[in-house]
Amino acid sequence: MTNMDIESRHIILFFSFLTISQILLGTVILRHSVGTSDCCSMIQDIYDLAEDVSKSLTETNQNLTTVQKDVNSTRAVLGKVSAEIAAENITITSFYVVPNTTIKPLPYQPVRFDKVLVNVGGNFKGAKCKFYADRSGVYTFTWSIETTYGNYIFSELIYDDFVAGAILTGDQVNYSVATGTVVITMEKGESVWIRVSESSSGATIQPTMTSFSGFLISTHTQ
Structure with a gap:
């Protein structure tokens, strides 16, 4: 009472x-x-x-x-x-990673982001260069790729073996950078990563303005 x-x-x-x-x-x-x-x-x-x-x-x-x-x-x-x-x-999940050095991209292989600046929740796995969702929800991801003048790079954000977004970096005169953003619904255990699908023969990924980041927006998917 x-x-x-x-x-x-x-x-x-x-x-x-x-x-x-x-x-x-x-x-x-x-x-x-x-x-x-x-x-x-x-x-x-x-x-x-x-x-x-x-x-x-x-x-x-x-x-x-x-x-x-x-x-x-x-x-x-x-x-x-x-x-x-x-x-x-x-239970906020977020990460922000960049490459330490210039990268020679390998077709259809994960871009190596080996310098982890933020990894709240520990769900970006540096050894695999992939982010794994620790719970189902709506996530947003952003990536930027920089390359040298006279070259081009097609990069893609892969969501469990499907292309969720793609950008083209390239310029004949200057260094160039392109940025892409996606919002996707993920299930627990699914992964997201960045790969290069095509590039010019002399293209390299420059570390200055190249990055990959993401965070959980909401656990409510309806």
């Missing part, structure tokens, strides 16, 4: 005791001041009034009980929402 329940019942008992005391006192006074017939009539009026008061107190108690149920229900909902928010904040 909550404090509110105890307090409301104390109030009802207090008013009930007060009403009964008033009735008894009124009865004693009437017996000494009026006739028997008038006394009985007035006593009946007092008892009728007491019955109305009792009904009113009963309704008040029922209303207090309803309010208490609503309060408890609201507390339960708020507690559930707070727990969900706390869980979301605790």
Whole structure:
């Protein structure tokens, strides 16, 4: 029983005791001041009034009980929402990686991002150069590829062996960089990585502006 329940019942008992005391006192006074017939009539009026008061107190108690149920229900909902928010904040997944040196790309092989700057959750696996989802949800990924002038590179973001996005880097005069972004729904254990599908013979991936990053947007997929 909550404090509110105890307090409301104390109030009802207090008013009930007060009403009964008033009735008894009124009865004693009437017996000494009026006739028997008038006394009985007035006593009946007092008892009728007491019955109305009792009904009113009963309704008040029922209303207090309803309010208490609503309060408890609201507390339960708020507690559930707070727990969900706390869980979301605790389980954030994100990463940001770059290459340490210039890379000669190998066709259809993962681009080697061997310098890990951010890896919250530890789900980017440097040895495989792939990110693995540790839970189902909606994720966003961004990658940039830089190359030297006079060359081109086609790069792709691979989501479990499917091409989820592709960009073309290349310029005849200057160093160039291209950036791609995808938003995908992943299941737990699925992977994402970057590969080069085609490039010119002298193309290299430059580390200055090349990067790969991603993070979990939401665990709600509907």
